[in-house]
Amino acid sequence: MSDNTVKMNNFVSAVIVSAGNSSRMGGINKQFLEINDIPVIAHTISVFEKSDLIDEIVVVTRECDIEEIKNIVSQYGFKKVSRVVKGGETRQLSVYNGVVATKEKADFVAIHDGARPLVTEKLISDTLFKAFQFGAAATGVKVKDTVKQVDDNDTIVATPDRAYLRFIQTPQIFNKSLYLNAVNTVENSKDFTDDCMLIEAFGKTVKFVDGDYENIKITTPEDVELALNYLNKRRDTYA
DSSP: OOHHHHHHTOOEEEEEEEOOOOGGGTTOOGGGOEETTEEHHHHHHHHHHHOTTOOEEEEEEOGGGHHHHHHHHHHTTOSSEEEEEEOOSSHHHHHHHHHHHSOTTOOEEEEEETTOTTOOHHHHHHHHHHHHHHSEEEEEEEOOSOOOEEOTTSOEEEOOOGGGOEEEEEEEEEEHHHHHHHHHHSTTGGGOSSHHHHHHHTTOOOEEEEOOTTOOOOOSHHHHHHHHHHHHHHHHHHO
């Protein structure tokens, strides 16, 4: 069965999570910071909007930001955004709110950080087709530095082999029924800080997809400048 046939048989909803409190930004909402005069969240939504593999987009945000997000959706003419919903007290609660807000016919949910505006359509498609095949997939990059494990006394106790270590990013894509079954089955499921952890705790396999070191998450003011440099480099490359 070809990739196109697989896609035709699956409805895919993107859940873009932007409900954090931006504590490392000094309280400034990173979603509304501008890169090349465009808000971070608009950059992010735009990539999913352009992807032929994404059928709808649900944005999850703080209650106080819902109207601003809706204004951005209207301003930039995003047609795939079906709903903007309130986030929860934890990341998993926010993700859950987004997943249950997707259309009932959704087969797969592509969960992505709103503050990762440098995601690419290729990264979305690579991760999505792996999820079609195995039910769950996440993108990330290989660890470049040596990692040490320490104990409570800051004593180094182990050196994991970095050949098997990965920094996990988003999108993380799951069969929707699998995700909801895991939420309803795994104890304390809504306290997990990573979506893959939920599926792992449910006893299911998550496949890794080689990602992009430029797919950074905007968490500090320095990241904004880095993202600008990456975007300008891409523009120069394809000019």
